[in-house]
């Protein structure tokens with residue numbers, strides 16, 4: 148009986164926490180327009196797709212330019228053994244991501260609370276982005292101008308306005324889902 152109550156309470160706390168997280172993302176997106184992108188971690192179906200199709204080299208450097216709580220970074224670290232850095236501008240996703248990295252033991256991930264516009268992306272082999280088309284086109288010229296010449300851009304769900312991907316990974320329903328670019 149007590150065990151059932153504990154399990155139900157934990158479940159309730161879990162549901163409340165995740166609902167608050169979504170509401171927080173929506174409110175920030177509505178009222179604080181300068182953050183540009185809503186805090187939505189990559190979906191598991193996209194993560195599975197990248198796991199099946201990407202071949203990243205262990206030890207190479209990856210940056211998630213708008214990393215949220217670092218969910219995608221943790222995936223890239225545990226699946227491919229790349230060294231991942233992430234830039235996040237908002238307090239909550241950054242703080243929550245740091246706690247998750249401690250609890251789930253990802254000591255090598257660097258979650259930086261900084262505007263990605265200040266990032267030097269030249270040193271990275273892989274650049275991961277998960278942004279809406281408008282935001283993609285806002286940052287397109289900056290990314291292509293500053294990235295290293297051999298670097299690979301992995302874009303989740305959306306495409307750049309001008310540059311064309313050299314490969315498109317489709318999901319099981321043949322929907323284009325992951326877009327790969329080189330300079």
Ligand SMILES: C[S@@+](CC[C@H](N)C(=O)[O-])C[C@H]1O[C@@H](n2cnc3c(N)ncnc32)[C@H](O)[C@@H]1O
Nearest residue numbers: 182186187188189213214215219235236262263
């Ligand atoms: C769609 S979420 C990122 C999800 C994460 N990349 C993942 O795949 O799990 C977008 C995040 O970008 C952050 N963001 C918006 N503008 C930013 C900026 N200029 N620099 C760094 N982070 C920014 C937002 O706060 C938001 O948490």
